[in-house]
Amino acid sequence: MTTRLTTRLTTSLSKRTGVRRGVRTVGGVLAAGALTLTIGACGAKNSNDQVEGGGGSSVTDQFADCTPGDGSADVSQMETDGNKSLTLAAFNGWDESFAASHLLKYVLEKEGYSVDIQELDAGPGYTGLSQGDIDVAVDTWLPVTHESYLKQFGDKIEAQGCWYDNAKLTLAVNDDSPAKSISDLKDMGDDYGKRLVGIEPSAGLTEQTKKAIPIYGLDDWNFQISSTPAMLAELKKATNAGDDIAVTLWRPHWAYDAFPVRDLEDPEGAMGDAENIFNFSRTGFDDDNPYVAQLLHNLVINDDNLASLENIMFSDDHYGGKNKDKAVAEWAEAHPDFITDWKAGTLGGK
Template identity: 30%
Template sequence: MIKTLNRKIVGAALAALLSTPALGADKGEIELAYGEWATEIASVNVVRVVLEDLGYEVKTSSVSVAAMWQALAAGDVDAMVAAWLPTTHQHYLDQVADEVVDLGPNLEGTRIGLVVPSYVEIDSIAELNAAAARFDGEIIGIDPSAGLMKKTELAMEAYGIDQLDLVESTGAIMTAVLGDAIEDGDWVVVTGWTPHWKFARYDLKYLEDPENVFGGAERIHTFTRQGLAEEMPEAVAVLDNFHWTPEQMAELMVMNQQDKRSDPYDNARRWVEAHPEVVEAWLP
């Protein structure tokens, strides 16, 4: 009873705060760049909802990973909540480190690598060549500019994988191929990352990476362009405070996946309304 009452009180207080005329005023436009991945679709829409409720006009732009970093460094977009560090996107950051501002992690406990269904009878990337025929000679990838694809190319070099080709596709195609293979009981290997809804739907495992090409646990960071803190201090305070858990992100990703007809923005608003205590901690 106490937990329910507190939740209602916090929710009512947050709703009142966000509906205050002073906060609801037009505070200008802010543009957020993101990659078309399940994780970033979830996070960018949550941030968009919170900033809109504070009175900002928020534009979101889906771009390639390389374009996301370049646009931020050039000041063409204002912020992103989609930087996977210190492994996946480090080489992009190295090129523009002096032109962007790192606000720190918004989610911790991520991972990347090569993923297979648990019934696949190999456990290491080093075993892929010998089993190439079972995988139809393919590793199913995603957007060719993604840091995960660059790391996969490095892994293929490190392990001498020359019997399989890395196939460029999208996150949606990758998960569709994965689902079809599992339905038929076939072997399949895909580029994978955590958190992702596919780990909740299917019984999967990462292939061991003894050379540590993919690195260990990662974090997703928030970055802004230079000067945004001076121009929009309240918005940057929200971006700086924005932090959630893999479980919270996964909850929204599952909502997006369960009903393909639903709008991720509408789902993000439902998630924000259902978690007032979390959102309250992000406010200035």
């Protein structure tokens, strides 16, 4: 695909659906132009993007629950596909989208495939998928964040299994700090300087945190709204110095591998429920590429593997978002059992 296709998809999206503009970050670098989240009754999400609309619907009810790796099978006895030229969509501003896409590319190119990864906003990505210009997108968040895309394009795209079931908003602290739950913070303000370090003001995570603050009696805390790079810099500085810190964060994120950090329990459910991440393909993909379709159903990336992969790809201490193929190759070579288990269809039990 070419730049002309990207332009056509973007133009098509602007004509067909209204969006709300927002910001998202890639590897800690602010990326303008991502589509911001609508916070729905089913639970707010991070600074991810979503088309206007939301709420429960029959279109996405079927995706509210998933078992990563469901439908897995050993591909060792399968022939690879006759069609070995594939185009994947990776969504701008979504680190896990690039991590999973380049990981799939790495494995397929070892099998003789030619894989082109197009970097697109989510809307143009779904448009291309529905029109058959894109074969696979590996980063559909359901049942809330991408619900409206499913309403618009659901009859023209096909699910290929889910690979992650813990996508959520969090408040996090350094691992050796005293608080275990968000409810602990009210009586432990002195340990954290009564300061909560946030990200961009337009992020869905920021808006949801504002709603959680009064629920947990943290109105006298200083909610420091800044940017993702600034939050990560503060987190790095505090953990290096052995100081206690509380930040807004979300899963999946490479910070969980780069820093000694853990989530606080959320007994009131104020930060929203976890979502699932699905693979979707163009229609007819199962018939054209049964081998790759089975690999997609086999794919499961747990928190530890995803955080370590994203850390190598996006943190400034490693590749900083550059040379993504080289970063994935380095990670894969250090995790050979992951690739073996993926092909054997046994990642779901890991």
